[in-house]
Amino acid sequence: MPPKMISVFNNEYFFPRDSILVDSSFKCQAENGQIQYVWKKDGVVVENTQFIPVDNSTGILRFVKIQTEHYGTYQCFASNTYGTSLSTPFNLKESMLGRFPIGGPEEVRCKEFEHCKIQCSGKPTCLPDSQCRVEWKIGEGTKTNVEITKRVGVDGNAAPILPGDNQMRDLVIPVGKDAIFRCEAESLPNEMPPTLPIWNKNGVDLVIAGGKYILAENSQVLTVTDVQKSDTGVYQCLSENSEGVLLKEAILKVIDPITVRKRPLDNYKIAPGDILNLAVVADTDPSLTLQYKWMFNDHQGNESEIKSNEYWKLSWPINKQLTIDVSNVTDPTILVSLAGYYIVKIYHNYDEKVINITVETDVFPTADIVEIMNCKKAVTWTFQRTLICTVIGQDSSQMPPNMTSIFNDEYSFPQDSKLTDAFFNCKAENGRVLYVWKKDGDVVQNTQFVTVNNSVGILKFDKMQNEDYGTYQCFATNDFGTTLSKPFKIMEARLGSFPTSQTEEIKCEEFKHCKVECRHKPTCLPESQCKVEWKIGEGTKTNVEINKRVGVDGNGATAVPKVDPMLVFKENGKALIGEKGVLRCMFSG
Template identity: 70%
Template structure:
């Protein structure tokens, strides 16, 4: 194939990630990360209740919105639009809702992931009469925490059991005594010394520093003949659920006399689980397994085994690892710098984790505003997962958002589009030249591009044998310094025709930066026929070397050059 045709086919439109741009001339890029939910009590004076929104690139102005309406600066909710700080001093009912930060500069608007502000609360136990629970000596006994009050968020709440009068005496949690995931109290084997004791269930709310007491129960243990041992029985087990990067908790509780030891195993990996820093925590006398920093491959079936005196009993529990939609791979919602007139393509191929409900079809925004797809400027393809911005202009610069959700949360992914001036060639050499002894040929290029970028120039030479090399200054080639905008072919002192033949060929200058390029092709010919071997010009030295080409081959080269001149 002709090398020029090959060059045309092989060139690709430059679509590159943002790199080396002046950040002051870029749209904002949000760097703040917020949780999905925050909980604050109503009508309380708050501390540690500030949210700082922060974005990169230039001078930023911030706006906070609640349920889509701008949050105004008030006594109870001070807002600083220059620093992006939103603070809650005292929350009223009307302050609960969905909040989102908008960071804007001259070039666009970036959005934070929205979060929900909810009320933290602790209810109370209903007033009721004490109840009695009767159990048999050496057997398992459970006392239920009845009518537990509402307590949110769950992460701030825990059940505490009290014994006797008042609230100062806690039930000691031991290998024999435990509390399950529902808050119920278990004696994994009992003795008559527990008869007549009074137990009360308490709900502690850490954020409010408040304890509510209720569900008073007395315990009566019926006498039983002495036993040597009782084999394990499962009295509680609980599956777990974890977001990616979060914690997953699995629970198993076995009764028996004596209380059995508990071992954990990952059935998917067929490995016994031990306490492992940053990975597994086994606590509560083996009754609780916590998976740290959960990953998709942590999902699966686990077994807990209670080892008795002569027998063992195993049960299975399942850990579900889940997340909001994710964007797999590297080619998703990438920041782009595109010259005017090209197309910009964003991909948002959102997926849910295996065995989860698929995410919703993506919704596309620009600078936080829904895109109007009709009209051909924006084209959606592949079930709305691919957005093409056609024939981009400077006005298309901005921040593009892709939104998708599933049962576990919302994906908000942003990508910057920076539209730049294309490379424009203002002056260029002719397509064809002929050189003769005594000539000085100047091949000069004048081009410009977006002011935020610097052009580079690279000169290449292809001889008639198809050998390609980068041009460096030497005895016959002079490149302007330092920008290489001009190549001078100097044969002013050349009388040997073989040197002229070696300088004849195809010259290419590539004008480029990280995001665009232009290529100019120039043919240089000579009518001189050599009388000796052809001398090739080394691109890296100031000397000449005798080539291994005969006079007849040189003549063929001249004929080939003449043929090329007929077509180009």
């Protein structure tokens, strides 16, 4: 890692000119390996002189006697093999001792509950006057300031500050996600507002153009998008007001995301005598301790964390494997109780993966057992992603909801783009039904860009944010139970580009292949998780239909193209899009 600067300096220091000094040394310190230090004044390296000894191995800068040319802005640069970290710059300014109205030592007595003021006179003329300030010192020397508290105050003088504890914090982010730094500088009351922050990486100004870095909220929030290993480094924000300079830094460390090496299938069926092993193998780089959490959604929509019992057995000490053991089970109601949705969350402090598994059974209770389960008449049982007890001759409004919505396994939408077709309508029959949408097991709430209507089951996205990607499922509930929809994934998509940037008319000759090339496929880890889709018309939900006359190179259920894919209009592309149409290629994963 680059050096981590641990030295803290004031914004300004004041020393009188042509006086022998005893307390005017500054030590620059940083962590991470063998470090060399360089001090600069006004951007120029400080050299050893008669009055300024500099030690680059220990980072010590000392002033024996201040001359006029020594006043200016100083900053320490700490470097190792992996980069450079900068200290907060500070100004070295000339000072003159003021004087009190009485020449000799004076005892000042303050009365209880009354302000007690001490005046300092002899202030020199400053041009401009705003560049002049007063500092109060205590003890010998000139470096120990009087501490300002709620009981001790000084008129004026304060550099910007960063309030709160959520600003400029060190981050560890997996590859492909976004890193967000906040630098919301404020001035103290009665001070001039601070300047908008300037952002650096490893001491070099960031180039904002190009989309890699995004500034928001008046440059106070920096987003490093789609982080890669090369984005690792020290990020700094700098802001100032008339009283001083604020420079804060934070380290970004980019790690590989959790890699799932082995996972269960999406669907299983269990029968009496079965032993079902659901095993997960995952790892990280660098090596971090992974946690595994197994959850279960039953046919009534109740979610609970799985603990080892007679039928569920979790591996120990790491819960990598769940075994569903019905080897000695003959009671069909137990099989029914174990059928439902299983979720395993694999996580560490910086990343999380979620795997969804459906377990079904074709063994259903007999009429006698059903009667025990509150079905009072002759019944039939069905399993439609949940159990529905259909009582013959009974009003369907007295039954649990019957889910009628059908969703694809996956949907893909681009990030930070205005969407017109990103909505999902969950529908179920049987009486008055209320709907709840969940993402990765958590209830979806209304936000600025996500609209949820629980009365009609609509989930709508106006603009996709990074945190909106994941696995979604609808829960439909009435007075008699809860039914779950098929879960589906929403993945990030990026529009590819065509060789010609302008709108192009494609003419295909009869009985000849007509190819349309799509470029700029992004990097996917692992590559098998990346796919390409061809869209027609406005929006991103209508796929081009693949048939005997229209094909896509290398884009099947098991194959992913190693090169940029081509859409092939076989025989005559006019049969696909007609006289006019809009064609898009979209990458997702």
